[in-house]
Amino acid sequence: MRRSPTRFLVVPGVLAAAVAGLSGGCGQATPSTEGDSGAVGVVRQAAEHDADGCELGLPSDSLSDYYRKCTDAIGVAVPDFDCDDGTLVPETHLSAAPYPYATCDHPNVLNGQCDPGSRFQVLVQTDDVSIVAHCRKKGGSTGYGDIAVIQYNRQNGATCFYQSRLGTGTSANMGPFVPHPSDASENSPWQTPRATAGIKCVGCHDNGPFVRSPYLAQLRGEERNRLPGTNPGAGPWDQRFTWNRALPYRFVGNDFQSWKAFSVTVPSAAEGSQCLSCHRMGIGKADGTMLASGTAFRFGQLATAASQPMKNPHSADSPIWMLPGQVTYSPATEAQANALAKCARAIQKGEALPGCNAEQIAQGTTCRAAPVRGVVNGATRGDVVDRRTESDGPISMACEGDKNCTGMCGWTAVHGPFWQSEDNVPLTSSKFVGTGLQLYVDGGRMRWRFVAAPRAGEKTGSPGGAYECINMNELVSPPPSSDCTVFHFDVTDPDGSRDADETRIDLPSVDVLTGFIGNVAQRREAVHGGDDLLRVLLENGTNTLAQRHSDPPYPLKRGPLKGEAMAYTCDGWTPSYLVRDAHTTSDVELVPAGTAANARCFVTGISGAWSSTRDDGREQPFAEIYSSAGALRLRVKPSEREAADTVTAWASCLELRANR
Numbered sequence: 001m002r003r004s005p006t007r008f009l010v011v012p013g014v015l016a017a018a019v020a021g022l023s024g025g026c027g028q029a030t031p032s033t034e035g036d037s038g039a040v041g042v043v044r045q046a047a048e049h050d051a052d053g054c055e056l057g058l059p060s061d062s063l064s065d066y067y068r069k070c071t072d073a074i075g076v077a078v079p080d081f082d083c084d085d086g087t088l089v090p091e092t093h094l095s096a097a098p099y100p101y102a103t104c105d106h107p108n109v110l111n112g113q114c115d116p117g118s119r120f121q122v123l124v125q126t127d128d129v130s131i132v133a134h135c136r137k138k139g140g141s142t143g144y145g146d147i148a149v150i151q152y153n154r155q156n157g158a159t160c161f162y163q164s165r166l167g168t169g170t171s172a173n174m175g176p177f178v179p180h181p182s183d184a185s186e187n188s189p190w191q192t193p194r195a196t197a198g199i200k201c202v203g204c205h206d207n208g209p210f211v212r213s214p215y216l217a218q219l220r221g222e223e224r225n226r227l228p229g230t231n232p233g234a235g236p237w238d239q240r241f242t243w244n245r246a247l248p249y250r251f252v253g254n255d256f257q258s259w260k261a262f263s264v265t266v267p268s269a270a271e272g273s274q275c276l277s278c279h280r281m282g283i284g285k286a287d288g289t290m291l292a293s294g295t296a297f298r299f300g301q302l303a304t305a306a307s308q309p310m311k312n313p314h315s316a317d318s319p320i321w322m323l324p325g326q327v328t329y330s331p332a333t334e335a336q337a338n339a340l341a342k343c344a345r346a347i348q349k350g351e352a353l354p355g356c357n358a359e360q361i362a363q364g365t366t367c368r369a370a371p372v373r374g375v376v377n378g379a380t381r382g383d384v385v386d387r388r389t390e391s392d393g394p395i396s397m398a399c400e401g402d403k404n405c406t407g408m409c410g411w412t413a414v415h416g417p418f419w420q421s422e423d424n425v426p427l428t429s430s431k432f433v434g435t436g437l438q439l440y441v442d443g444g445r446m447r448w449r450f451v452a453a454p455r456a457g458e459k460t461g462s463p464g465g466a467y468e469c470i471n472m473n474e475l476v477s478p479p480p481s482s483d484c485t486v487f488h489f490d491v492t493d494p495d496g497s498r499d500a501d502e503t504r505i506d507l508p509s510v511d512v513l514t515g516f517i518g519n520v521a522q523r524r525e526a527v528h529g530g531d532d533l534l535r536v537l538l539e540n541g542t543n544t545l546a547q548r549h550s551d552p553p554y555p556l557k558r559g560p561l562k563g564e565a566m567a568y569t570c571d572g573w574t575p576s577y578l579v580r581d582a583h584t585t586s587d588v589e590l591v592p593a594g595t596a597a598n599a600r601c602f603v604t605g606i607s608g609a610w611s612s613t614r615d616d617g618r619e620q621p622f623a624e625i626y627s628s629a630g631a632l633r634l635r636v637k638p639s640e641r642e643a644a645d646t647v648t649a650w651a652s653c654l655e656l657r658a659n660r
Helices: 063-074 191-199 296-305 332-347
Strands: 119-125 127-137 146-153 160-165 260-265 284-285 289-291 359-366 372-376 389-394 407-415 434-442 445-453 464-471 482-495 498-505 511-517 535-541 542-548 561-570 578-584 587-591 600-610 620-628 632-638 649-655
Touching: 063 146, 063 160, 260 332, 284 296, 289 359, 296 332, 372 407, 372 445, 407 434, 407 511, 407 535, 407 561, 407 600, 407 649, 434 464, 434 561, 434 600, 445 464, 482 498, 482 542, 482 649, 511 535, 535 561, 535 578, 542 561, 578 587, 578 600, 578 632, 587 600, 587 649, 600 620, 600 632, 620 649, 632 649
Parallel strands: none
Antiparallel strands: 119 127, 127 146, 146 160, 260 284, 260 359, 284 289, 359 372, 372 464, 389 445, 407 464, 407 620, 434 445, 434 511, 482 561, 498 542, 511 561, 535 542, 535 600, 578 649, 587 632, 600 649, 620 632
């Protein structure tokens, strides 16, 4: 049966992973298988990049070159300054114990110490740019032991970190006058960009440029020298309770291009969501390694714990860091932070944790606009459950309000099982029995959802996967966003009686498979025309969403199914593919290493026994796009050719513009 698609909506700004963050300077270091043919397309050689299109192997910048790049990217230069002009950071109720064992009401969170005599100042502040400096004293020394500057543009997210050499004890003697960063300055206190990058500031500054702990936030009432995002006012550098939600964040300079930051997300009703109501909780990454030192891993737990190193007991004079307005310890609040830390650990280890997700929010300025990526209930396997288990959550909307930004989302990995037993029951009904996985739109915003609802007294594996959302203006021939429309496709068989069904759109478009509900594919090598399947494809010049199924093997039964897709189409525009409808029964290369940085690939179809599992549900069918030796590949499991419960999959890869 042929159907017409539903005109849906334009989803603006799905990409762009912007974030703003939590305070102060860096300070110190933080602790193949058989292949298939079928992938076709144009092969173009590119410079060496990582999977996000970030340039690798660049020569280190000199300090002067870094200073110039930062000035160009941010729009205002770091000036010379005098540390003594800064506002004294209070260390109230300082105990008499010697440094570094003294306690106070608001110790710093960098090294958990009280540093009386430290000073903070805003060097430059315009509507778009803020440059701040923090000069730390150590142990009551006459000079300064640590000087750091953060330079930030809130419009484009460009961020630079400058770090002085570090001094302790008698060596903490830097004078108050600080020249702007330059190789020519004879008495410059500044480390090289390479040395600063080695400190991995992003390990703490993982949800934005500024860590807003009580140590510096206590200056929120200062007329000028107050940390951005700490005053509750309405100014562009205030907005205390909404500051970290959406500001962009990017790293300038050759030595900082491996830095990335991710925002941890959990469903709105899940434990841990309270910590996300005002700001993001991040995970930093440098040189390919997730860093367990920032907001989600460390600061959330530190901010809600019954005690804090070198801090006086929680009281009205020394209130607990979180939540705002809370004075003393709350086990319920700490449990919220612990839940997010558990999620962060799972993400770091690549483990599945239902509802736990991470979205990339920052990367280097040589990179493409960062795709929004997330994992839903494990990329290739979910839990086996004995009761209804479901979760849904938002997908970050970026470049909101930018009319030139249109985004699209699709699956880069999918795992089953997919099945349904009751006819004519939608996925969201409490009477639904079966499993389903979706990317969908609600109120103009992209969301994800999975449901696993076993029969009474039985168990089932739970579905999931990994998604990616990109900005369509990153495509090799970007569409005119103002003339774009998103169409919603679906093929629905409410009772399993239709052997085949399809929906078509007669316009050039990018088609992504978004929903797998019920018995979308149950049989491998079916007798009526081949494997069961659900896929989007180009057929005789027409984009089509198709399903095909037949009688499944015992004990499975034919039953209801729904497949969903979205088509992104723009007037006068034809998308460019590197690979279209590549198919595998095991593992196949989609795009070679030299071209992978200029490709974005999505799963576009599944076939075979996607209702079946092995090992009592613990081994689940999956299709996954992954990187190996720089190439992008598509693999499926189980994939033994002689087995009846194996699966296959299709994928397509869009061509992106060459990295700038």
